[in-house]
Amino acid sequence: MKIATWNVNSLKVRLPHLLEWAGQAEPDLLALQEIKQENAAFPHAELAALGYQAVVSGQKTYNGVALLARAAQSAIVTEIPGYADLQRRVLAATVNDLRVINLYVVNGQDPQSDKFRYKLEWLQAVTAWIAEELRSHPRLVVLGDFNIAPEDRDVYDPESWYEQVLCSSAERAALQRLLALGLHDSFRLCHDDGGHYSWWDYRAAAFRRNQGLRIDLLLVSDALRQRVVAAGIDTAPRSWERPSDHAPAWVTLQ
């Protein structure tokens, strides 16, 4: 089973890339972030033609997440329990024998900003929710745009990113608290080296120079760890015309 995540940065603009990539890569399950459109605008028909059924938590202008799957999805959750949030950033579903949680983690802008406080508060609420989900769903995948590079080896220039947003110790500690629930970064179960990134700034020719960060993650629970066969990031779509600033990341499970 192949599972993937992709921040498409506007599904309206990126639908041709999505159809092209999904048609080639053939994931069984694909989590999307930053679709930036309302549920009513979602391109169900185009994706159904590729064999996908979608569940959507859309929002106009900003945010918005979706889950595409070849199999039926059930027990849909679009809110973090007990945490009032107008921003559409989470989507959970049960697919086959897996529980899947799609996250578009708050960016945070700058460690001194109000948005950063929101990021940490949001991560705390999500972690509490996932702890609860794990109790009833031991076979859990948490995937999405985490807006956190877990370690310096996930950053092209750690010195210039030191204590900057996406890399700060406060964010990394929050991610570690999530992982400590019994989740594993599937990419790191398969690869030890640096230089692998999933996001490159649109500016300063960052992709051409491979100046990126690995911030799009697929976490698997203890019960799924032994089923991980391979993991990777498909950088090709980032080189296509008018790309998302993120590349799709994936994991295959036995």
Place this chain on the structure above:
DNA sequence: ATGGTGGACGATCCA
């Protein structure tokens, strides 16, 4: 060089 680009939307906000 304290910038640069891109999406949404229609002046800035967000990333």
